[in-house]
Amino acid sequence: MGEWFNLVNQRLESLLRSSFFDTFSKEHSNLDRIRHVVSSTPVDSFIEYIKKHQSGVKNSTEAVEFRRRGNEHFVKKSLQKAIKFYDLSILNSELDTQRENLALSYGNRAACMSEMEKFNEALMDIQNAMLFEYPEDLLPKLLMRALVCHKALGQSAEGLKVVEKLAKLNIDSSKVQEIEQFLVEFEAVLQSKQNGEPKGSKKVELLDSSHQHVASMSAALDVRWTEEKGRHVVTLQPVKRGSVLFMERPFAAVLLPEFLPDYCSNCFTKLQSFIPCNRCTHVRYCSLRCRDKGESYHRYECSFLPLLHDIGVAHLSHRIIAKTSFKQLMTLRESSLAENPCFGLNEPYLSDYLGVFHLLPHDDKMNPRDLFHYSMSAMLLLICFKMVDYFPDSNLEQFSEDELFVGSLLLRHIQQLICNAHAISTVQLEDSSSETVMEENEVRLATAIYPAASLMNHACTPNIFPVFDGDTLIVKAQSDLKENEEVFNNYGPRAPPMPFLQRQKVLKEQYFFKCACAVCEVEQAAKSESKKMSDALTGNYKRALRKLNEEQYADALVHLNSCLSSLHIEQVDDLTVAEIQDATARCHANLGDFEKASQVLQDAVLVVERLYGEESVELGRELFKLAGVQLNAGNLDGALESSRRAQSILLFYLPPSDESMKELATMKNVLEQLAKSR
Secondary structure, X not given: OOHHHHHHHHHHHHHOOOHHHHHHHOOOOHHHHHHHHHHHOOXXXXXXXXXXXXXXXXXXXXXXXXXXXXXXXXHOOOHHHHHHHHHHHHHHOOOOOOHHHHHHHHHHHHHHHHHOOOHHHHHHHHHHHHHOOOOHHHHHHHHHHHHHHHHHOOOHHHHHHHHHHHHOOOOOHHHHHHHHHHHHHHHHHHHHOOOOOOOOOOOOOOOOOEOOOEOOEEOOEEEEEEOOOEEEEEEOOOEOOOOEEEEEOOOEEEEOHHHOOOEOOOOOOEOOOOEEOOOEOOOEEOOHHHHHHHHHHHOOOHHHHHHHHHOOOHHHHHHHHHOOOHHHXXXXXXXOOOOOOOOOOOOOEOOOXXXXXXXXXXXXXXXXXXXXXXXXXXXXXXXXXXXXXXXXXXXXXXXXXXXXXXXXXXXXXXXXXXXXXXXXXXXXXXXXXXXXXXXXXXXXXXEEEOOOHHHOEEOOOOOEEEEEEOOEEEEEEOOOEOOOOEOEEOOOOOOOOOOHHHHHHHXXXXXXXOOOOHHHHHHHHHOOOOOOOOHHHHHHHHHXXXXXXXXXXXXXXXXXXXHHHHHOOOOOOHHHHHHHHHHHHHHHHHOOOHHHHHHHHHHHHHHHHHHHOOOOHHHHHHHHHHHHHHHHOOOHHHHHHHHHHHHHHHHHHOOOOOHHHHHHHHHHHHHHHHHHHO
């Protein structure tokens, strides 16, 4: 729990036996809840808390010093440390007064990237160095570095453009011959290309164009409303597996703090180089375009970003209001901000503020203690907005009716996000300690609100699958759907792996409903639960995982082999079997015994296929892992077959631009070339 949560908890405990909390518990509107908290809590304490957590101010003196220290590490060939200091120099540089320092830091960072053979990253740094007016007398050296990168990447056309730029500069005579050699090589490569540039990937489009009211949803779907289900989504026609049903950018999204150094804070693409925020040292963007878009809302959170990270999903509530001007809110207040549970059935439902506003807050089902926490967080956010001049002519010590209204909206959005916040995830590839096995981990990158996709109801076995391209959510049909069939998303509790009673508990506590999806009805009727491991098997498995995490693979294998032996006696669920087999294969691979690792993983593939299905993403990922192990074991035919099968499955779930798909495509291409040469 964060510092803010503990602070509010202390305040709550002191009020529980007072008339204040009794009165607060009886409030029925968010405006009255905000009024109640504002009237009883000293504003000064909030202001003091916010100021205490302000950080990230640029330091122009340190910017120069960081570049100097980066240069020292570059000379010593400590390239990673050099990059770290060049990053700090870029983040701390004042964009208006330190453009040369910025440009030099980018140029030096490019030198590091080029030395590390990260040529794409180096070219992005060179581009940014020129953007910030790199010194003219040093420009030939920078462009020569660009030539080296373009040659390494086989980018002949781009290389020729750099040669043209160099021709217009005063070049040292000793470099002329080198440039001419580049020119000859680039022209030769261009002439040898017979098939032209590779075709771009097929454009992703909604099935049957856009719905007449819900622009981000396919016209093959419709939104319906019933007393029992509320708004929900159904098909208007038969839908084939793989059809794109939703394609939506979030109205607002927040990158998780641990990913700030590596991803664009506006579009969430992986950074190669970066453009810093105009004012703080926290945030990075992939381009000037993203920076300009991001700064339109980030300016309201710039100085207290760590504080917003500490208050969890409430940060996204702040972002929703920051993306909507005060003037817009006042206009909407006068015209259309009346709650309508059927909104979107007969009027435009866009991924805009109104789309967010009309999501249900479920405040009538929430615990008063939780409502107090959310109200305190909303007040904190409201004061943050007052401190950065979101409101015209705001007085920090007093709250106008308009400001209290915005506070009630902040509270409403916190309530909505408890049920409607959507994780943006990405697959990260990590080398195991043996550096021969790739571990694939799906991680939550950001939290977002997708108003249109939020119209789908939950099922523990959904019939759609979400794919992310940056921050764009692409929802595909996971199976063939019949006409008038409801389209189900999954809110988190999924079968498998989560047992029936646990799913029901989570859905009731967080989403306020009892799930009656098809799989829950079957499990309820059978009154069955997943078979659990015995205490002995559980103990062995836990000890094995501990040894595995400590990289003591031989010791881990002792416990895992005991677990595998027990599986012949005990009847445990398939998920447990697959987990034990997967851990065993990892141990064998890290000990260099890829043959045994391959044998165990082949058994795991069969279990995963039985558990999740022959076209499941889980099976695709297990096959990808098996292909890597088979390749290391020298089983080229097996590795090729596994990689082909993995690719055919995973292309349905992941875009070709995904890092794991690129890795898989490279592996398959290498194996196909080896097969041809035999």
